[in-house]
Amino acid sequence: MPELDLSDDDILDAMQRIPGYLDITTSDFRELYQLAHAHALERHFRDVRAGRLMRVGIEPLRPGLRMDEAARSLARQGLKSLPVVDDQDRVVGVLTETDFLRRLNADTFLALLLRLLEDAASFGHRCHETAVGAVMSAPAVTVPVGAGFGDIVAAFARHEGRSMPVVDAEGRLRGLLLRKDFLGACGGGLPG
Amino acid sequence: MSALREYLRKMRGTTKGSPPRVSNSEILWSWVGGFLGIAAIAGVGHLFFTGTDLTLMIGSFGASAVLVYGAVRSPLAQPRNLVGGHVLSALVGVTAWKLFGGDPWLAQALAVSTAIALMHATKTLHPPGGATALIAVVGSDQIHQLGYLYVLVPATLGPLVLLVVGLLVNNLAPSRRYPEVWF
Structure with a gap:
């Protein structure tokens, strides 16, 4: 702070x-x-702790997963990004919508739409042949379960994403902290 | 070497400029309070203690007046400190004189240092208390002859007079209130 x-x-x-x-x-x-x-x-902000605010029960992605399957998983869970974990559940990266755009050589969603109009066929191909591990943002910015207000703000400031994986001492995924959940919890505590 | 540099660096001070000058009306209220406070002590002394061995006016009350009427909000000027500081320091001063009066330098140093420590410990720090303790040692024979009566008159009665005047006069000023805390 x-x-x-x-x-x-x-x-x-x-x-x-x-x-x-x-x-x-x-x-x-x-x-x-x-x-x-x-x-x-x-x-x-005594009660603002990553472990208390995180969403649990989300299904993380695996590095070997195909991009199109990853996209379906994101859509199904209604999230803009998902943690990518290894076999020991350790967070190795985060796959965000921005990563998709980058893979499709577009900077923004609008740019993507325009290119889609021009060249529809190559897009599906790009997603089918690419694994999550090759595109994801790594290493992921994570916060420990016990992270408080200051740690969380600092961590959000270090990356552009709207959510962060919450990890235990061994780096294993415990939940996902959404920026909107964090801000919602702070709203009650902010003076004025 | 760096410890010495750090030690010397502390002597440079940390702050630019002292607190701002107060307004003219504040100066006037401080003057009125100081005038009436000291006049009240002189008046009470004249009425009740003329012709006795007791004296109500000692120098340290001038210092108390600076705090009570000039720095009204200061923790050092609150009733607990004003009365407690003088009473405890007077006790220390008389005791120092009785025990170590043969070594004036020792009695003086012990009186002031112990008064500071005792005021700290009891949360009654009041700078003029140091003077009250010292006067018990360096004062006139008349002061010495009072013995522990010095604790009552002047060291308890004097601050009480200043306190009453402080309550009456400071609270007349629209911009002032007194005390911040009684005890």
Whole structure:
């Protein structure tokens, strides 16, 4: 969680708005503020834990799976991305819609539509012959089950996806944390 | 070497500029409070203690007035600190004089240092208390002859007068309230 950086001028301005002599230095105030801020965040977001918010029971993908089967799995589960796991259930990557687009040489969904109009036949072929492992984003950005607010925000900031695999200490898949679930849980805790 | 540099670096200070100057109306209220607070102690002393061995005015009350009327919000100026700081420090000061009066430097140093420690421990830190402890040692023969009576007069009664004036005068000012916390 980035700290709000209070300058001496910020604090002196606030002090001038309060009549009377305030018996505190700007640096003491800043230190107090930052500690209190961290404490308040901890209180607000105590219940925001990856393990509590993740969706369980999702069916992950295998690296050897064909892309067209992977697409069906994504559609069936109503998700924009799925973790890819090895035989020990360890997360080795994430397959997202963006990975599909990249495989089909399109940057955006609209670009894909346009190309589809031009050259329908080659698309099915590209998906049939390609394995998930060759296209997926790897290594995956994951969060541990115990990750709190700050860890989760930092992890989401490190990649473009809308969800993240939640893993145990051995890197095995435990669930999927969706950005919207995370934001929904934070909404109740955010001050103001 | 780096420890020494760090040690010296601390002496540079961390903050640019002191807290802002207060408004003119604040200055006026501080002046009024200080005037009435010290006048009240002088008045009570004149009424009740003229012709006795007791004295109600000691220098440390000037310092208390700075806090109670000039830094109203300060934790150091709250009633617990104002009264508790003087009473405990006076106890320490008289005791130091009685035990170590033969070695004035030792009695003085012990009185002030122990008063600070005791005020810290009891959450009654009030800087003028250090002066009250010191006066018990370096004061006149009249002060010394009071013995532990010094704790009651002036060290309890004086702060109580300042407190009453603080309650009456500080709360007249629209921008002020006193105390922040009683105990």
